[in-house]
Amino acid sequence: MTVDDPRPAPVGAGRDARWDERRARTAGLLAEARAGRTEALGELVPELSPMLWQVARSAGLTAADAEDVVQQAWLRLVTHLDQLSQPSSVASWLVTTTRREAWRRRSAGRRQFPAEQDWLAAQPDQDPDAAEQAVLDEERRELWAALAQLSPRCQQLLRIVAFVPRPDYDAVAAGLGIPRGSVGPTRGRCLAKLRAILLEGEEGSPDEQPGG
C-alpha cells in the first residue's frame, strides 16, 4: 500500500448519499431514544465503540478501566440526549466524554503504567503464515517507527482520529482541537508530520516510485 495516492481530494469530496442515509438513521435512533427506547442507541454501538476504546486506552487506562469508561460513556449519553441537537454531534460527544472520564480516572491514581509509551513498548504480533506478510510487516515497522518519532500527544491524537468513522471526522476532529479550514477539517500538525515522515521514507526507498 502506498500512501502517495494519485487522487488527492478534499474530504468534502468523500461525501455521498450514504452519509445522508447514515445521518437520517442516526437522527431516527436519537428520536427513539428520546422517546424512552434507550435500546435504540445500541445500533450505534458497534460502529463507534472501537474509537472510544482507543480514546480510553491511549489515555493510559488498563483494559478493565477502559471497558468501564467506554460503557459509562454510552450510558451517560442516554441522559444527555437533550444536549445533542445534531446527529453529527453524537460521536464527538462520546469522544469528549470518554476522554474526560479517562483523564479523571488516571489522575485519581488508577494509572498503572506510563500513559503514552506503553503501546510503543509492545511490539505488534508477528503473523507468520502468508508470504505477503513480510511486506505487511515491513510496512508496519515503518509506520511504527514513524509514529515513534512523534510527540506523545500526537501519537495519542492520531490513534484516536484513525478510528473515527469518516462521516464523523469533521465534528470529532474539531472537538479534539484540530483546526477547521474553509472546506472542512485541516490535516493538523500531527497528521502532517506523520505524512511527511512516511512520504520521505517512500522517496528514499529505491524500489518505489515517488509519484506526484
Add this chain to the structure above:
Amino acid sequence: MNNPEADGLATANQPVDETDFVILGRVRQLFDETDPMPADLPGRIRFALALRDLETEMARVAADEDAPVLAVRGEERSRTITFESDSLVIMIRVGANPDGTARLDGWLDPPGARQVEVSTSGPPLTVLADEDGRFAFGSVPRGRAQLTVRPESPGLPGARAVVTPELIL
C-alpha cells in the same frame, strides 16, 4: 523534500485528503492488531443499554418557566422546571442560597414516599419525599445536576426509577 518536520508543519493547514485517510487507515490497522477492543464489549454495552430501559424511565422537560434565564448566583430569583415521564411528573423550584449554593424544592405527582437523588459534580445527595410527594435539598452545589426518583417499592415488577435530563443549577 529534505526536512520532514518543516514539511509537516507547512502542510498542517491543508484540508485532509485521500492520502491522509489512507495513512489513518494504516494507523487504525496497526492498533486494531496491537490493542483491539475486546470483541464482546459492544454486546455488553448493548445489553446494559437494554437493561436500562427495563430499570429506568426518562423524564423530559415539560415546562421551564424562564428557560433562557438561568438562576444567577446570588440573585434572589427562582426558577421552576417541570419534568414528566410516562408515570411521573416532577416539579422543582431552584432558588439561591446566600452562600452561592442552590436550594431545590420539589414535588412528585402522583405523590409518594420515594427516594430522590440529585447527582452533582460532588457526591450524590439523597432525600426521601414525604407522603405528599414533597422533597427538598437545602444546599446543592452549582453546576450540572441530575435527578433520579427511585420507585416506592423497588422489588415490584415494573417499578422503575425515573431519571431527568441533566440541568444546570
